[in-house]
Amino acid sequence: MFSMKPSTPLPLSIAFAALSTLAACGGSSHSSPVAVDPQPPAQPAPTPPTQPAPPPPVDPAPTPGSPELTLEPGYTSISSTTSFSQPNWPAWSHSGTASVDGVGCAQSETYHTHALLTVYRNGVRLALPDSIGRGSGCNYEMHTHDGSGVLHIETDVPRTFTLGQFLSLWGQGIGGGAVLGMPGPARYYLISNERIAPVTTDPAAIPLAAQTEIVVILGTPPAALPRYDWAGSGL
Template sequence: MTDKKPSNADRRRIAQERIAAQRKADAQRQRNVMIAWIAGGVVLLGGAGTAAFFGIQSLNKQSTQAKIDKQASDPSIDKSATLLATTAKQATGEVIDGIVKSNSMEALDYHIHSHLQIFVNGAQKNIPYGIGIVAPYQLQTSSDGSAFVSGGSAFYYLHTHDETGVIHVESPTKQEYTLGNFFDVWKQPLSSTQVGPNKGTLTVYVDGKLYTGDPSKIVLTEYKKIQLDVGTNTPYKDFTWPSGY
């Protein structure tokens, strides 16, 4: 009699429990460092207190840069040659656009999916896995052999688990999120003349119809399909939603 293989839900639950434990341990370490720093006499009266304030500010900046550097060098991030851009420079936990912030685990109270595909002069550019998920990633292999991000150190409300172009909107409350919010988390430019690192005339399709407005204002709704063509206009290519979405 063979053991029952864990379901995807079980694997995700286990990954989330591990993430929560890691986040708790990280927070405790940060508190211990701060207590030791104060006990060592860094925070004094008058001018020394001001110096301590700026010291904290400097440490925060150094910490943020360290996170970015670590993410950029992390071997788990998607570095496929077919990508529009990697996640190396994306947000690493800070609040984005005032509403799109990260949690230690996914929030599933409001859970929808939109799809994005991008063509640059007729060549399709893939969307990387792990947008909106702070590295290091916990990677699994899907049935087709592709990578799937099952966990990370933090999740933004907008994120990708794989290279299919599916944008997961997972928020604790129902709010309006836009394609611009997604690109801001990715920290890639999006305008009528530029998509990521690529510049040129932009043609936009939304659910198969031409869209002439600001692409960053496109609202992400359930099963919305977005196509961005930079340079050469590529006729709209439909996307078939896989089962389970």
């Protein structure tokens, strides 16, 4: 019988195989840590752009029904208005001597003063009829001579008449959607001492004061109103 010596080749081969197996699986049970990219720091939210301040409010344009009126820089003679005023109404017709709305026949000219009534239609000055309140045996205490719009007030004692009284004598009205026989509405202004003021009360109640102009405007107003020379016009 052959006796066999113990030897180590087999265990070494087993150990080598085990090492090969470990190398194939990654080498050891403790694998190298995997590098992880660090998270970038959180960025702050962008600041919204500053909104520009709103523009200041703009004053509204003047209302077409209430335009600003101005006077011409130079003076105009009132008597010259007949040359650029357009005829519009028929001649005044009246008979009798009865009082009309408190206006009677003149007894004397102890008190004599003047006011002015001006009517514009779409920028054109209209001529009042001649001799409203004159004729037929009676010169009324308030009347016209020509188309200038001058109202002559001639009484025995100082009196103050109104626009409504003159219109009654003339036979015209300013109510009911019509103004002096023309489609309304109208705007009324008072010019005294070269100052223009809109009339916000009943226009029929406007007093006919000395050297005062009442302006009635229908439609588009004129670019500027004449600045009248009362003294130079003999009024």
